[in-house]
Amino acid sequence: MAGTSALSPGHWSRPAAPDDTCDGASGRADVTGSAPYRAQLEARWRATLERVTAMSVAYHEAAAAAGPDRPASQAADPHPPDRASQEPSRLARQVVAERQALAEIEAALDRIAAGRYGRCEQCRRPISAGLLAAQPEARFCSACSRRAARLLTPA
Ligand SMILES: [Zn+2]
Numbered sequence: 001m002a003g004t005s006a007l008s009p010g011h012w013s014r015p016a017a018p019d020d021t022c023d024g025a026s027g028r029a030d031v032t033g034s035a036p037y038r039a040q041l042e043a044r045w046r047a048t049l050e051r052v053t054a055m056s057v058a059y060h061e062a063a064a065a066a067g068p069d070r071p072a073s074q075a076a077d078p079h080p081p082d083r084a085s086q087e088p089s090r091l092a093r094q095v096v097a098e099r100q101a102l103a104e105i106e107a108a109l110d111r112i113a114a115g116r117y118g119r120c121e122q123c124r125r126p127i128s129a130g131l132l133a134a135q136p137e138a139r140f141c142s143a144c145s146r147r148a149a150r151l152l153t154p155a
Contacts, residue, residue, distance in 0.1 A: 034112045034117040034118055037108075037112070037117065037118070037132055037136045038109065038112050038117075040136045041105050041108050041109050041112070041136050041137060042109070044105055044136070044137070045102065045105045045106070045109070048098055048101050048102050048105060049102060051098050052095060052098045052099055052102060055091055055094055055095045055098060056095055058091055059088055059091040059092055059095060062087040062088045062091055063088040065087075066087065066088055101137075104137040104139075105136075105137045107137070107139070108136060108137040108138075108139075118132060120139070120140050120141035120144050121139045121140060122140050122141070122144040122148075123141060123143070123144055125141050126141070127140070127141045127142075128141065128142060
């Protein structure tokens with residue numbers, strides 16, 4: 001099934017600003033020179049969406065494959081699932097992770113549209129170009145994300 005073409009992100013590609021000439025050919029870069037990152041983010045967005053779509057399909061197939069053996073709903077089953085039904089839950093976790101990645105990318109594109117891209121949301125300092133190149137959806141500078149990682153990860 002081809003389905004509808006979901007590969008055209010809409011809400012962030014059209015900033016609320018009256019500037020409508022930003023189609024790449026005009027040479028009118030985003031406020032913070034974020035145009036290269038934007039292209040990279042859009043490419044990532046599409047790649048991630050494709051992974052999410054493929055995983056969703058795989059998830060439903062795995063769930064369907066696991067179904068006939070286990071007619072009872074997994075939700076009501078406190079036992080550790082067998083291998084066949086571990087597959088759907090593993091895929092479901094991956095889908096969730098990819099969807100979160102998708103949301104992060106969309107948030108970064110929103111920041112570009114709002115002219116806030118490339119600035120740490122914590123300390124407001126510019127995020128280094130090296131970090132943005134490796135992780136264009138980064139919200140925080142490396143110092144702040146190290147601090148956050150220490151807080152979030154219990155030794
Ligand atoms: Zn920071």
